[in-house]
Amino acid sequence: MWARWRAGESLEHIAQLFNRNHSSVEGILAQTGGIQPAPRQRSRLALTLAEREEISRGLVAGDSIQSIARQLSRSPSTICREIKRNRGAKGYRASHADQLAWERAQRPKVCKLVRHRALAHIVAGKLQLQWSPQQIARWLKRAWPRDEDHHVSHETIYRSLFIQVRGALKKELLGHLRRTRAMRCSRHHTQKTDDHGRIRDTISISERPATVEDRAVPGHWEGDLLCGSSGSQIATLVERQTRYVMLVKLTSKDGETVVNALIKRASKLPHELYRSLTWDRGTEMAGHKRFTIATDIAVYFCDPKHPWQRGSNENTNGLLRQYFPKGIDLWVYSQAKLNAVARRLNERPRKTLNYETPAERFQQTIASTG
Template identity: 75%
Template sequence: PRIYYTESQKALMWERWRKGESLQQIAQLFDRNHSSIQRILAETGGIQPVPRCRSRLTLTLAEREEISRGLIAGHSIRSIAMRLRRAPSTISREVNRNGGSSDYRASLADQAAWDRALRPKTCKLVHNRNLAHLVAEKLQLQWSPEQIAGWLRCAYPENEEHQVSHETIYRTLFIQARGALKKELLAHLRRTRVMRRSRHHTQKTDNHGRIVDAV
């Protein structure tokens, strides 16, 4: 059966992974097989994902409840927007994407907003083929992702579309975002392991500390 871990347990996994512990050592903390730890860490190539959160400009649950009450009372979108000090277009978009005036429910709309916020974003290198080509060229020249990211910042200081973080490059290579960078480019990394290890990790680990092949 599939083993599930709580968010706090996952946080502990990442903490121990950053300290350089092997999969086997981390698994012992939970009295589990190392393969269940490997599954969690390999999902993002051994790079801890950044916690996703909603923008401060996003409607709150309290605001959504006010929208719901206003709709039930028959108030117009404009009057509801005025009461909440929001743009009418914001309220209109909120209502239309969540069932319309007759079926709008605050709790369901709020949960849907969280689901959208937590949904993984598409890799930048998938959409920007020119940027992906530049990154691939430098990887073939044995440049590290850190060097590539730094070079892009210097070469294109005013163009954010031609900049990408080294973590995004690592993540794209390790988890193989479809159509972004070719798997063969892994061979050009100075460290060709498929899960990125902590700088505290020692080389005396056994095969339980590695992923056999890329996703």
């Protein structure tokens, strides 16, 4: 069951294999938040089932505790404690004693976030700011490099959220994760498969200079539209080297409005920080030539149905869904509100930036170009 769950199979399919209802399988998985418990092992010092059977046979034969201990090469006190601890109403039974010992041996380690409530409070605060557990873990190491009490792994944070019996973090904090699921499950890759139409006179991404591809030079951006209900949209722009995000309010979804908004946004940055723009094949950029003439910024287009060629932008759009869930009206957001969301995202540390923030890297770029 756990192997198939890790492989990403559905609850319905797993349940069918065991001739069970999917709710039965879900109940088992939910007990540990979809995280498979670590395999248990007996201590090498613990009595084995075979030794307990020898104790049982010795007691039936009337042997003394000292005699049984000599036969097993064990201390008499060990045999005495074993009998007193596991003797049932019908006397000592090896299988019953072994099961009782196995059940008593369950000692889940106390979670660090339970032992250090101040640390749990810090983690909870960062989760409410939509920081990922990995970002929190690495930020803690940067903020308190020599204080182990303020260090916690991202896996511990995830497990404290998904396994609520730990009591370390409130279940409500799950709603602040990028993917607000109740149980951990396998990653599923999704991508756009719809046909965005054809645009004339496009420059393929294959013609983009190598300096853009290796992120060696700043000022190269990736862009796309984030869609909401009723055809509402906002434009998202991500700088490839620093992952700095800009959000652009749109008043309509037609191509002319989109290009005009992008031209206006481009005028706010010096040319050294806005050299090129990579977009998908959406018809909203049919006026790309007018954009290039007005801004002197080259526009490159991804291959059809290849969104990963704008990986930074695709990833950022996923992060933005924490602030703009699917199905909401994006027309109602002012540019000031969009700027506030972009600022929040730019102040989150990123693994790809060695846990610096996009804002820090972008400011460094401005200073170096100035």
